[in-house]
Amino acid sequence: PEAELEARFQAVIDRKDRIEPRDWMPDAYRRTLVRQVAQHAHSEIIGMQPEGGWIGRAPSLRRKAILLAKVQDEAGHGLYLYSAAETLGVSRQELTEALISGRQKYSSIFNYPTLSYADMGTIGWLVDGAAICNQVPLCRTSFGPYGRAMIRICKEESFHQRQGYELLTTMMRGTDEQRAMVQESVDRFWWPSLMMFGPPDDESPNTAQSMAWGVKTHTNDELRQRFVDMSVPQAKALGVTLPDPDLVWNEERGAHDFGQPDWAEFWEVVKGNGPCNAQRVAHRKKAWDDGAWVREAALAFAAHDGGTGGA
Ligand code: ACO
Secondary structure: OHHHHHHHHHHHHHOOOOEOOOOOOOHHHHHHHHHHHHHHHHHHHHOHHHHHOOHHHOOOHHHHHHHHHHHHHHHHHHHHHHHHHHOOOOOHHHHHHHHHOOOOOOOHHHHOOOOOOHHHHHHHHHHHHHHHHHHOHHHHOOEHHHHHHHHHHHHHHHHHHHHHHHHHHHHHOOOHHHHHHHHHHHHHHHHHHHHOOOOOHHHOOOHHHHHHOOOOOOOHHHHHHHHHHHHHHHHHHHOOOOOOOOOEEEOOOOEEEOOOOOHHHHHHHHHHHOOOHHHHHHHHHHHHHHOHHHHHHHHHHHHHOOOOOOO
């Protein structure tokens, strides 16, 4: 009976073991995982756009090779995650259609424009830094395929973070104009980076259940705090100012106090009204539509030779 299955399922989670695709799981657990893993996959794929537009404008061959590798990694991350989602019984086609029609979300951060090459550095440092903070704990998430995908993703994210920080370090050693570009970029990306962790805990409808299921292992506010504490010394070493007048070390807590992002802006972006939402989704839709002939050809080929791939 259901209650017994549920008890066995919860016992696996409580001993920090993993749920695998063929194991019994509550429908709501499956739904929450499809929601989170799909949103995560979509974020990787949509996340190629803000940087992809700069590949042709990279200032040197070295910078171009780095950026190209990073954007390709993001495509790979999207694919690992779509594969993990597929083990839950949804197809990539369904997921892509849910993204394009606005039924599924992707990270708010990718709805902000990239205005200068310094943004390539800031995205690596802050956006990928925030992603690592959020994703390292997910390596131990309760659903096996998701956790295993995260291990490889985190290794690649570390390279992304490093290349961004290195780019900014180089610019900070340059001219006054370059230093100003870095500061301006950090000013724009700091608050949206804090928003990546999701709404404050008391406004996060999913956190409690996701923690009980071991899907999330930390709350949104816990990870946001970790990210702020990690970023402050890095900003100092870089020589930039984080644009938060309330940012101060709290000796008693052993952590930084900091200001709140504009949560009204966050919800607008999540609802689809951010600066680049329409553009990002339209671009993805065009790529999906333009690729229809490839999917059709692959299916026709598989049907023709019995799916053996010509072997
Ligand atoms: N951008 C867009 N939507 C968000 C964001 C965000 N930054 N934060 C929260 N939301 C959405 C949630 O998806 C949820 O909506 P839904 O119920 O319709 O799905 C709603 O806001 C309320 O938030 P929570 O209850 O806090 O949602 P959840 O428990 O899923 O926590 C979080 C949100 C922290 C983003 C979680 O889903 C997560 O850890 N996801 C995996 C990491 C990820 O997706 N990273 C993508 C960006 S990093 C990168 O690609 C480089």
